[in-house]
Amino acid sequence: MPITAEEISRILELVEKSSFDEIRIDDGELRIALSRNGVPGTDPVRPQPQPASAAAPAPAAVPAAPAPAPQALPDGNLIEITAPIVGIFYTASEPGAEPFVKPGQTIDAEATVGIIEVMKVFNTVPAGVSGTVVRQLVENGDFVEFGQAIFLVRPDGA
Structure with a gap:
């Protein structure tokens, strides 16, 4: 398509x-x-004409970058949950639905804290840490960068 x-x-x-x-x-x-500077690092690769009988090669898979590990912050032992990819952050599974998490809520490391949309593909964002959500740092519908802090969590036992 x-x-x-x-x-x-x-x-x-x-x-x-x-x-x-x-x-x-x-x-x-x-x-x-x-x-941004108007000159890409190298010329884009141009597709070569293929004979009608030749099958096009399969595109190479691009490995996904690993999600940044939750980072401990010096103030109050809070840990950041960060965006694993660039895109639009959503707090709920659909408009009008309850948010995945709210400040004050206790979560486990496997909990989904949001969704990031990239080119109409929706990617869940796992907490990666167990504890209590202290603060949401981005709003529903905000653009987020890779590694940007989206929640602050007080880890269990802190």
């Missing part, structure tokens, strides 16, 4: 709000290279 003009506009909005200097997107024969 090709990328729509609406999706390209959304990608441009996300890149503009991010701290990325350059981004590349490949979708079949469509390749997009964006750079």
